[in-house]
Amino acid sequence: xxxxxxxxxxxxLTAFSLGISKLYFKKIFFKLVIGSAILYLYLLILxxxxxxxxxxxxxxxxxxxxxxxxxxxxxxxxxxIIALLxxxxxxxxxxxxxxxxxxxxxxxxxxxxxxxxMVLTTDLFNLYVFMEVSSLSSCALSLYKKTDRGIExxxxxxxxxxxxxxxxxxxxxxxxxxxxTLNMAEISxxxxxxxxxxxxxxxxxxxxGYAIKIGLLPMHAWLPDAxxxxxxxxxxxxxxxxxxxxxxxLIRGLYxxxxxxxxxxxxxxxxxxxxxxxxxxxxxxxxFQQSNLNRLLAYSTIAQIAYIMxxxxxxxxxxxxxxSFHILNHAIMKGTLFFVVGxxxxxxxxxxxxxxxxxxxxxxxxxxxxxxxSLAIVGLPPFNGFMSKWLIVEAALEAxxxxxxxxxxxxxxxxxxxxxxxxxTLYTKNEKPLLIEEAGxxxxxxxxxxxxxxxxxxxVPSLPLHLITKIPTFLLDNGDYIRILIxx
Amino acid sequence: MEIAYVAVIILFCLGMYTIIxxxxxxxxxxxxxxxxxxxxxxxxxxxxxxxxTAPILxxxxxxxxxxxxxxxxxxxxxxGGSVTAVMLAMVIKLHKRYRTLNIDExxxxxx
Numbered sequence: 001x002x003x004x005x006x007x008x009x010x011x012x013l014t015a016f017s018l019g020i021s022k023l024y025f026k027k028i029f030f031k032l033v034i035g036s037a038i039l040y041l042y043l044l045i046l047x048x049x050x051x052x053x054x055x056x057x058x059x060x061x062x063x064x065x066x067x068x069x070x071x072x073x074x075x076x077x078x079x080x081i082i083a084l085l086x087x088x089x090x091x092x093x094x095x096x097x098x099x100x101x102x103x104x105x106x107x108x109x110x111x112x113x114x115x116x117x118m119v120l121t122t123d124l125f126n127l128y129v130f131m132e133v134s135s136l137s138s139c140a141l142s143l144y145k146k147t148d149r150g151i152e153x154x155x156x157x158x159x160x161x162x163x164x165x166x167x168x169x170x171x172x173x174x175x176x177x178x179x180x181t182l183n184m185a186e187i188s189x190x191x192x193x194x195x196x197x198x199x200x201x202x203x204x205x206x207x208x209g210y211a212i213k214i215g216l217l218p219m220h221a222w223l224p225d226a227x228x229x230x231x232x233x234x235x236x237x238x239x240x241x242x243x244x245x246x247x248x249x250l251i252r253g254l255y256x257x258x259x260x261x262x263x264x265x266x267x268x269x270x271x272x273x274x275x276x277x278x279x280x281x282x283x284x285x286x287x288f289q290q291s292n293l294n295r296l297l298a299y300s301t302i303a304q305i306a307y308i309m310x311x312x313x314x315x316x317x318x319x320x321x322x323x324s325f326h327i328l329n330h331a332i333m334k335g336t337l338f339f340v341v342g343x344x345x346x347x348x349x350x351x352x353x354x355x356x357x358x359x360x361x362x363x364x365x366x367x368x369x370x371x372x373x374s375l376a377i378v379g380l381p382p383f384n385g386f387m388s389k390w391l392i393v394e395a396a397l398e399a400x401x402x403x404x405x406x407x408x409x410x411x412x413x414x415x416x417x418x419x420x421x422x423x424x425t426l427y428t429k430n431e432k433p434l435l436i437e438e439a440g441x442x443x444x445x446x447x448x449x450x451x452x453x454x455x456x457x458x459x460v461p462s463l464p465l466h467l468i469t470k471i472p473t474f475l476l477d478n479g480d481y482i483r484i485l486i487x488x
Numbered sequence: 489m490e491i492a493y494v495a496v497i498i499l500f501c502l503g504m505y506t507i508i509x510x511x512x513x514x515x516x517x518x519x520x521x522x523x524x525x526x527x528x529x530x531x532x533x534x535x536x537x538x539x540x541t542a543p544i545l546x547x548x549x550x551x552x553x554x555x556x557x558x559x560x561x562x563x564x565x566x567x568g569g570s571v572t573a574v575m576l577a578m579v580i581k582l583h584k585r586y587r588t589l590n591i592d593e594x595x596x597x598x599x
Contacts, residue, residue, distance in 0.1 A: 125560055132567045139574065148585050152594060155578045159516060162571055163507065166523050169564065170500075173527065176557070177534045 003047050004057045004069050008117045010040055015109035022102040033105045037090045044083040051076035052470060054484055064183055069120040070485060073470040077324055078119040078248055081331045085240050086112060088446030092339060093233045095442045096346055104144055110137040115245045122485055124172050124182045127249055135161045138242050142230040153225035160222040164212030171205035184256050185485040188478055191257060200266045206253055213246035215302045217279040227298040232342030239301040240331035247305065251312050255475045264315055272313040277407045280306035284414035291352050293341050296418060300377065303411065304330045311392040314399040317472040322391030324468045329384045332453050336373035339447040340366050347439045353422055358430025366444065367426050369451035374419040376454045379412050384457035492533055499526035513579045513589045517572060524568040531561040
């Protein structure tokens with residue numbers, strides 16, 4: 001019954017007990033890290049399998065006054081991404097963080113606690129607090145290497161992220177002022193007789209605030225700088241989860257509180273689709289000019305999230321399914337690519353594209369995994385990226401956004417050019433590269449696990465789609481969600 | 489009452505202007521603090537009732553201010569304090585490495 005509460009409590013508890021164990025019981029520190037990650041995986045699987053039909057968990061039996069948590073299919077999708085990424089992330093980081101840094105694991109548990117809180121909560125202010133928890137600990141993780149560029153990039157990240165949070169907080173306060181409640185279902189009911197202009201102003205603040213965190217076009221510059229010199233396993237979680245959690249908060253807020261009819265009426269759907277098209281075309285062009293692997297993948301992340309936004313904001317059932325499927329697929333594909341780059345960085349200190357010349361013959365399995373990941377992200381069959389991209393194109397055509405569908409195909413060719421550039425460099429003959437340290441099994445295993453998921457989800461897309469096809473039921477028609485929340 | 493809302497708007501815009509236009513790192517952090525204070529002030533105003541007392545459930549106190557916004561304001565203060573602390577720590581590190589606080593010069597030195 002109270003399992004969903006433990007999804008937030010367990011990582012939070014682990015983070016604090018890791019802090020104590022760092023001071024007094026150093027011996028059990030890493031046992032605690034691994035043990036808790038495995039327990040967390042088990043807990044997440046239990047919650048995901050019992051997520052349908054959605055249930056409300058009212059903490060302390062206060063009803064609508066208190067804190068309510070809700071697990072619906074969209075939350076379950078994000079819990080699934082945490083389940084798929086977190087244990088590989090912990091195993092990879094154990095080896096990757098060469099000199100033992102205890103704080104790194106404390107902050108990663110705090111970050112996951114924040115994200116799982118964001119995903120489960122139904123309260124607007126709790127959403128803001130959990131978002132701040134996750135973004136502050138995300139900044140701390142990104143600082144881990146303490147290089148000049150790392151500090152400068154993270155400073156920019158923190159400034160931009162706080163700047164966005166202010167607009168979100170402002171919108172939250174204005175919502176409370178108008179409706180007198182912070183519960184999303186009650187807000188939605190109270191919003192029905194609010195004037196159009198006031199509603200659209202509040203919506204504009206929400207969209208602007210989250211657009212900074214998501215990295216839509218003019219506010220994208222912090223992302224490549226923050227990724228450039230951060231520990232690479234962190235990049236996996238950041239592009240897979242932290243950025244996506246902002247997408248989650250945006251669509252949850254907009255679809256539940258304002259409703260699809262208002263979004264269509266106010267013209268937001270058209271604006272966001274157009275915005276997304278400009279963002280991914282620009283991001284692809286900028287990615288082509290990069291010589292640093294991390295920056296290239298960061299620009300690719302911006303472009304992929306723009307695809308997700310297009311899918312989620314065409315405003316049809318097919319679009320929501322396609323966008324949610326791409327959220328899952330992008331987390332897996334980008335995870336694969338970043339892990340492979342992380343291994344190259346670990347064993348050869350490779351940073352630039354030139355540094356990985358000729359590694360295709362030295363690391364055959366890893367290079368093959370990289371090729372699988374990059375072809376999947378470009379969108380070639382039979383990998384998972386193809387499936388979700390195809391669904392997005394189909395949904396855009398169906399909803400009448402023909403130009404979006406056309407530019408997604410153009411974008412595919414653009415992304416093919418820069419990923420091919422990396423793959424060709426990977427398989428160009430070169431003198432023996434300087435090997436610093438052999439990559440162990442604990443680095444290779446998470447990489448190959450995610451790489452094989454790319455193929456499995458491409459061949460058997462019905463596996464995740466089983467869960468994803470239930471998402472639009474509780475988003476497109478907000479009545480169902482409200483009924484469950486208020487009735488429970 | 490109205491004049492307090494005007495003060496919130498002025499503080500918010502002033503802070504935003506500082507963040508966007510200033511080149512000095514410390515001034516940017518100050519701008520962020522100003523915006524945050526304006527939002528806390530707004531929270532207090534939203535819950536305020538003229539002549540209200542502390543929210544005690546008793547018949548003697550008829551007009552009480554909204555306790556929820558006060559709780560929210562406390563949370564916002566705590567979040568803002570920790571964000572400012574992290575930012576200032578990073579400013580110290582940046583100053584130690586580059587010997588300057590000007591954003592343009594740091595970008596130039598970084599290459």
